[in-house]
Amino acid sequence: MLVVEDEVLIRMSLAVVLRDEGFTVIEACDADEALIALSTAPVDILVTDVRMEGSMNGLDLAAQVRSTRPDLKIVVVSGHLAADETHGIADAFVPKPYLAEKIVDQVKAILNGTDLDHAF
């Protein structure tokens, strides 16, 4: 799993919870790092924030990944977007602020093919 978040404490906290749940987590601080990670490591789920420094934001990253890696599941988190703005790009949307457990539940739901209320 690849977690892309430019706020280090948020990224770290989410990664810790996901690792405690048994996931292998790669951490990227922006979309540029994420693209390198995606090109070099096995990733099946992308969890990305939207507002980040770098050559593209998280939604652009998600859209690019959606077109090049349609098999990869995508969770977009944002405090600024509405869920419908990620339609067709993300498999799920989680509004900020969130509890890390919310992401865990969402990821598990995606892997299980279960729809949560806030999943598409």
Add this chain to the structure above:
Amino acid sequence: MPSDLQHAEAFSSPKTILVVDSEIIVRMTLSEYLRHCGYRVVEAASGEEALTVLKDSDLPIDVTLAEVELRGEIDGFQLAAWIRSRRPGIAVVLAGTPTRAAKAAGDLCEDGPMMSKPYDPQLVVDRIKRLMSVSP
């Protein structure tokens, strides 16, 4: 006078390592191996991110393994100086190259909580080189 690495090894049971490297391939590879050795690993992509982590006194960091050259305004030397003055209980290992960082990680693993088989830092170096050769 003991080196930084000896200082790090002198810690009885370091549990959490802060890995600071602006190259995600190096950072994720080192972190993965250190986790395999049983450490908790916190990752930072810059000196600024490292300071954010280190200023959070609730995070019990035992060792900081940092690249010297980091993107942003704070390099490894400045980070080490900050730690020396503000968090002197944290051992600092500065690495000038991925090879040296891998060797430092190997030394930490030998002293790690879950060492079960010989650790070969050359494997880490080889993996970093292989991943860098295929990255865009």
